Amino acid sequence: MLQHNQLGPQGEYTAYFLSQFARKEIPNAALAHPNASSNNLLEQVEAWIGEICPGVRLNFVSLVDVDLVSLRYSFAAGELTSNPFRPTNVGFGLTYTLPVLAAILSLPPGGLLLVENPEAHLHSRGQVQIGELLARAAAGGVQVLVETHSDHVLNGVRLAVKAGRIGTNQVTLQYFDRREVGRLVSRVTPLHIDRNGRIDHWPGGFFDEWDKSLEELLKP
Numbered sequence: 001m002l003q004h005n006q007l008g009p010q011g012e013y014t015a016y017f018l019s020q021f022a023r024k025e026i027p028n029a030a031l032a033h034p035n036a037s038s039n040n041l042l043e044q045v046e047a048w049i050g051e052i053c054p055g056v057r058l059n060f061v062s063l064v065d066v067d068l069v070s071l072r073y074s075f076a077a078g079e080l081t082s083n084p085f086r087p088t089n090v091g092f093g094l095t096y097t098l099p100v101l102a103a104i105l106s107l108p109p110g111g112l113l114l115v116e117n118p119e120a121h122l123h124s125r126g127q128v129q130i131g132e133l134l135a136r137a138a139a140g141g142v143q144v145l146v147e148t149h150s151d152h153v154l155n156g157v158r159l160a161v162k163a164g165r166i167g168t169n170q171v172t173l174q175y176f177d178r179r180e181v182g183r184l185v186s187r188v189t190p191l192h193i194d195r196n197g198r199i200d201h202w203p204g205g206f207f208d209e210w211d212k213s214l215e216e217l218l219k220p
Contacts, residue, residue, distance in 0.1 A: 011099025015071040018042055018102055019060040027108035030140040031133065045101050048133060052126035053094055059084045071095075093121035097130065104133055109141025119150035131156020132165070139166035151207040158197035168193050175206050 022042035033047035059072040072084035119127040131153035138144040173191035
């Protein structure tokens with residue numbers, strides 16, 4: 001596992017991975033969080049996960065005899081730090097997003113990252129942050145393929161484009177839906193983001209539920 005830097009297909013080795021490579025510098029300095037005290041992997045992961053849940057601290061307890069690592073979360077506010085908690089006793093979004101952050105921050109330029117639903121179990125603000133971080137990874141030379149149902153993740157990418165953190169030529173959007181032509185087939189619609197983060201057109205069904213709901217609410 002360590003020889004191949006594996007996190008596991010479902011991120012099951014993330015705690016062990018982070019405990020072993022905690023002091024290793026992230027290979028893509030463009031992803032460095034400005035509030036972290038160094039570019040070490042653990043401090044960068046803590047800084048970025050703090051955008052999702054402020055004050056999170058990661059604690060690892062190694063069980064050397066059985067090659068296992070136990071993960072605990074604690075929470076800091078000012079000079080105070082809470083007792084450590086098991087992952088089952090905190091919001092599941094932390095544990096779900098931890099492998100995603102570890103993968104993004106540990107991949108060198110030229111790497112390939114496949115992510116499915118990075119928004120799951122996250123507050124909308126955290127979803128935007130994940131979208132922006134994925135965009136920054138792509139701008140730094142990582143090939144990133146993301147499947148998402150979140151307009152917040154999409155907006156994180158759009159904001160990264162508008163801020164100049166990634167070029168429009170580095171972002172490709174594909175909208176998948178189904179249609180009947182005697183049978184059900186998938187239709188792929190390419191979309192384009194301009195330098196202001198605006199999308200050239202919005203097909204029916206493409207993140208339009210907010211507008212539909214608002215129209216219903218505004219009806220007399």
